[in-house]
Amino acid sequence: MTSSRKLVAELLGTALLLATVVGSGIMAERLSGGNVAIALLCNTIPTGAILFVLITVFGPVSGANFNPAVTMVFHLRREVSLEMAFGYVVMQVxxxxxxxxxxxxxxxxxxxQYSDKVRSGPGQWFAEGVATFGLVTVILGALNARPQAVAACVGLYITAAYWFTASTSFANPAVTIARTLSRTFAGIRPLDAPAFVAAEFASALLAFLFCRWFLVRSKPAG
Incomplete structure (x- = not known):
């Protein structure tokens, strides 16, 4: 697969992901009548669904990273070169x-526009760490056990993590940066983004180290 196709896949896939996250958030807020729980649910379902679709479609082309923290992990696994990883991150953002x-x-x-939605504090930062650690562990675990299930596992994990994390599981530095530019339901203040990004990268690295130990396959006897 040529490098240009891989880069275009990361650009287009991440664009469609954010159009879904932000667009469904806008629609949810408009139709929910002020019920925040309903709005979040209506934002969650399209996000999980589009992840399944995008990973299925773009996975064979670029690996469907759509996430600088995930790309970092695949570079550390020596599956993406440094040059290509840099290109991926630029395209993702x-x-x-x-x-x-x-x-x-x-x-x-x-x-x-710029978001004015406050997402700050130790609970939010820890939530992003949990969300990203879980995401990377799910990806690597699915690749290890059942590669054809990665799309479903990621889509379902993010659907769940929207609800069990205090931050609603951004779990993606590109997503965090882009959502500072939207004064909508899905936004985050630019001031709050650096702590989210730091938590995402740190927990992705921790998940990589954990999975390198945890997911080692035992050699067959004989």
Whole structure:
């Protein structure tokens, strides 16, 4: 597979992911009548669903990382070169921003905006650590046990993590950066983003180290 196709896959896949996250958040907020629980549920289901679709479609092309923390892990596993990892991250962040802007345009909102939604504090930071550790562990565990189930496992995990984490499971530095640019249900203040990103990368590294020990296959006897 050529490098250009892989980069385009990461750009387009991440753009579609963020268009879904932000767009469904806008739609949910408009239709929920102020019921935050219903709005979150209506934001959760499309996100889990689109992850299954995107990983299934783009996985054979680029590996469907859509996430700088995941790309870091695959680089550490020597499955993505440093040069390609850098390209992936640039495409992921760019695609994420494009996806946010696409959602704004679809819903007749100002293209350029900044979030004022507060997401800060030790509980939120720890939640992002838990969310990202779980995501990376699920990805590597599924690849180890049943590679064809990765798309379903990731989609279902994120669906669950929206609800069991205090941060609603961003678990993705590109997603975090892009969501600072949306003053909508899915947003996060630019001031709060660096702590989220730090927690995401740190916990992804921890999950990589854990899985390198935990998922070692035993050699068959004889």
């Amino acid at each position: 760019t695609g994420a921003i494009i996806g946010v802007w696409a959602a704004h345009l679809m819903f007749d909102l100002d293209l350029l």
